[in-house]
Amino acid sequence: MIPATVNMDIFSESDFCFNWGKQCEINLEITTSGQRQRMYHLFNPAVKLFDANLYEILLRESTFQLSDGSTPTREAFLRILSDIEAILIRATYHSITSYTSLRDLRMDTAVPEVTNLGRAPMVESCRCPEGYRGLSCEECAVGYLKDTNNRCIRCSCNGHASACDPATGVCLNCQDNTEGERCERCATGYYGDSTTGTPNDCRPCPCPLTVPSNQCDTDRGYTGNPTEVGGRCQRDGKLPVMSGPFNVIWSRIDGQDLPNRAKVGPRYSLTIRDVQETDAGRYVCTATNVHGSNIQYVNLIVLGWCAGHSNVRPEDGGTYECTGSDMFSMDTDRATLRVSAQQVQPTVRIEPTFQTVNEFETAEFRCVTTGRPAPTVEWRRGTGTMNPSAVISGDVLRISAALRSDEAQYFCKASNVAGTTEVRTILYVKSSKYS
16 A cells, blocks of 8 residues: 555644744654654645644655755655654644644555546556565565665575575575575585585585495405494505506596696505695596506595675684595694674664653653664753753663653764764653642
């Protein structure tokens, strides 16, 4: 449903008019959640005394003003309308007002169904770009979420999930044997690099099975039982008897030369130092003696470290360990990741947004902030002097026995090295019948 117009019938009776200045001219205010954005409308003509005033407000960009007096752009206008927290209508128009009443308020809406009430030609139905949906492309499509600039970006799930939580960005229902907030690691029982982004990133661990084909190759000089906890295949110090002499040649099946870091040992083992990704491939061992020749093949797979991850956070910093092994040996290396925290300007909201209390009751506001580093909070009163009995404790402003003179605007300001943000709230105090 899309709002089209707002109709209001206001009656005001006052004894005389008093000029409050420009701020007094604001008649209607629309604020977004957390009071991050707001826009205003000025009644034209102005409210007449002792008479009913009927206003019809078209929800268009040209009807409203931003806090700096400019007309909102189409983008800013739709962004505010898609996140409305409050629509505030001014109730006091003069310094001494007998009463003001809102006799009627109606908001027309447009729906895609036939209603026999005529068409609403001002309502658009956009063809949205990838990642957006809605009549005005005001929402993110499934698989996208809004960034700090209110743009829809694809969920960062390393290609293993099609959707994420639109508020936190946590990936939903990780596939391809992966898990984690970003599907960034292989599930238990699987190994590999899940950040590569292919369905085969995580493969089943080659754990021993209780079948003969998975036991130690005793013919090649190994003993042990890897099916037991802590069991492994180990050399027994005996090598199979072979008649020589032998001529052993190592080569690559693709015809490339062995790297200059490769060395053939005294027992014909091939060792490649400082393995690089270009060393990956299929290697051939050809052994020849007087009885003939035999050829065996071995695959070398090089798993590189993943660099340039787009979702690194401060808590990801630490020491990471990479372990590689083959049937002969195992090697381990470590790398340290240091993450510098990015400075983020504070965001602020006041809870509750506005508050009305009876005289001598307690009024309390809480200033909720975010930012990096954690911002400092300051409370101030808009005009006049803060009640001496008011207590400010951290982010909480508390007036234990509110007086009529405490009715005013109050501002919460949050500051850190990245910037300053300030929002306001209003405290209304009703007169006590005993005062």
